[in-house]
Amino acid sequence: MTTPTGETNHLAALSSIPGAGDALAAAANGEPVTDEMRAIMQAAIESDPGLQKSLLEAMQREHVEREKSEITPLRGYVVKTALTKSTESYPSGLKVFVNMTHSPYVPAPPVATEDEIKRALKGEATTEDGKPTWRVPMSLSGLRDDSDKAGRACLVVDALVHSDVHERGEADWDFKVFLIELALEWVEEKHKLSLSRDFSLPKMKSKGAVAPHTIYRPQRAGIATATKQRPTYTLRRDAARRHVVVSVALPLVYTAEKIDVDIEPARVDIDHPLYALSVPLDPLVDVDAEKCDAVFDKATRTLAVTLPYLAGSA
16 A cells, blocks of 8 residues: 555554554454553654544544444353452452353354364464464453352453354363463453462353443444355365265364255355355266265364265266
């Protein structure tokens, strides 16, 4: 993009400042903006009066291009922990309940292989500056004052992720611990708290009623849309057994319940709330759509579609 003569591209200048670009990216993705990022941005604004106007115009454009909607999360489970340090408002040792909630209407993580996800769980998949290469979008509510069973004061906050992320956590303990740690880190960052990692999971779906969440989605032609991801796949032709096998990696899918498989003469279409894929078939081979078989392996998160040849086909 060319900047008109006599004008300054303030946002580009800000993005080039170490730390300020990270702040812009974090804010755009709804992620926590650290105090250090805020200080860098504030210093840049004070040194360039025109920058504040550019930022305001950029935020107004973002408001036009994204649709605001309010959703009520589904209850999942509760993480019980406590403050390890006192703040101006709360004493050390105060109980904190994090409601882990979910919804199919919030952004899903980017497409990734199972190996990439496992590396992210171990903290191995990072960029050169130490940031994770695979992230789980998460929304947090504000803090709410409440009381425990004994009537003692406590705090409650809701963490919201996509429903398929929640389902994987229910079937994979390591992934669940990863989500819990992520939620605790976000609560600490957003609300300036220090939380104990010695947590428990009470037998309840939520501590009190969960709060509605406001989310922003990309808007096109007046309609908010959520882009489905294109999963990776392999296609294997077995001439001896006279069939074709399409194997599709669906790392965030827990059950086959929401997977739709449609067999067309020249392709296989696979649809899921998170994924969409169309696999072209060999035009020289006719498959029997009536006898196809689709099996989802929960252990490997892989869908295998077996298509037998029609009699007389090559």
